[in-house]
Amino acid sequence: MHRFMMEFLVVSHNLWLVAASLVVALVAGFTGLTLTQDLSQRTVRQRKLAIALASLALGGGIWSMHFVAMLGLQLPIPFYYDAAVTLASALVAILIVSVALTLLHFVKRTPASIVGAGALVAVGILVMHYLGMAGLELCRAVYTPGGILLAVLAALVLCVAAFWVAYGNRRPRNILLGTLCFGVAVFAVHFVAIAGTRFVELPSFSEIGPVMSNEFLAIGVILASFVIFSSFLWVGVTFIVPTSAAASSTVEEAPPPVQLATREVAQPKIAEVVRVPCEKSGEKVFLPLSDVNFIRADGHYTQVYTDKDRLFCVWSVTEARKRLEPSGFLQVHRSYLINPGKVSTFVRRKDAGRCRFTSGNLPDVPVSRSKLKAVEVALGTEPA
Structure with missing residues (x-):
């Protein structure tokens, strides 16, 4: 056997x-x-x-x-x-x-x-x-x-x-x-x-x-x-079909958009003494604010988007807003802060909006309804 x-x-x-x-x-x-x-x-x-x-x-x-x-x-x-x-x-x-x-x-x-x-x-x-x-x-x-x-x-x-x-x-x-x-x-x-x-x-x-x-x-x-x-x-x-494109497609079936503005925005003066602490390849790096396009919430932390990279930051989105708003950054959504000087195009569709950036590799950033007015004023598309 x-x-x-x-x-x-x-x-x-x-x-x-x-x-x-x-x-x-x-x-x-x-x-x-x-x-x-x-x-x-x-x-x-x-x-x-x-x-x-x-x-x-x-x-x-x-x-x-x-x-x-x-x-x-x-x-x-x-x-x-x-x-x-x-x-x-x-x-x-x-x-x-x-x-x-x-x-x-x-x-x-x-x-x-x-x-x-x-x-x-x-x-x-x-x-x-x-x-x-x-x-x-x-x-x-x-x-x-x-x-x-x-x-x-x-x-x-x-x-x-x-x-x-x-x-x-x-x-x-x-x-x-x-x-x-x-x-x-x-x-x-x-x-x-x-x-x-x-x-x-x-x-x-x-x-x-x-x-x-x-x-x-x-x-x-x-x-x-x-x-x-x-x-x-x-x-x-x-x-x-990315979410941003799908959202735009859905909105386009609605009545004509309230506003579609495409404009180059002058780079605001941002205090270079303020830098954003990030991690890259296991090392701590400090980004000048002029290099930052936008910041996105990631749980209790955030992701920082530059023209070429996406980096981890230990700040929460609340901490980032508190530190960066005095330097010209703008919260456009509960999960997003933008550098207005990096915005190349602002699209408003009815009760929503999107910011696009000078770097074509970056995703659009959504603008919530409650932030539309502030964004339009910051970008100069509406009077203050």
Whole structure:
């Protein structure tokens, strides 16, 4: 019997399903990382909901990728899955990812927290993989120390890289690069682990829960992938058509705009003795106010936007307003302060407005209804 159990089975893969597993991983990564974009501009409740949905997308994507790839696994014997263990592997992935996203969005974001979140997601992928493999019935996975070590290294390096890229600078390009890193991470960890795994036949079932065939598993994977791809289409529209453009489109269906003014504003005199303390690449830097375009609230802290960079600042938006308003800065929204001298275009649409800046790489800054008059006076489009 011992000789029978240690006779390794011949393994092959369906290449179409291997390719499909990579697509699932990439789509899940894009969906999850895009859902967490610009969360600092939302309420705590909205942030919690977004993190929950992103955890389902990323964690569910890890699970779906694994089992799409497993559907492509071809062995010379029939094999099944324990339903309870398979479900548990999905829940573990979702829960660990949710902890990582909570760390990124409810704790001060630092290089250490980004690395920690990436490492947590790596652990989630590894636990999901090996727990999912433990659910095999009528065959057993036999691992080699070298295979496990390579899988752990691949998971840590690629996941940390994915979150470092996606969260080091939250711009669309970085989110796309982070998506690529995440998708490759999930895909690579699975197949690196499989490369170091051998399979042996078992004579009987040892299930904890009900047994699922490949056909039944396929139904579950198809349903999970349908949800992920539907979410992908939804967030894709938001990603391709930015919120500012969508808002402008919505307003344009209303009556003609009250005012659309495009003007170059003279640079105001700003006291250079006042500088904004920021962090860049782990170092403390002090920006002259003339370099700052606008400041955006980010939880209890703020993000400072220059022509080329977005930097972390320990000031809250309230502290920034108190310090910078005497130097000419203007609060235009509860989450935004602007440097009027950097505004190139002001657009007013009915009861809302937007400020655009001399640097074409910067997003528009919304102007709330209660601040419209003050902005128009500051920019000289209305008399004081």
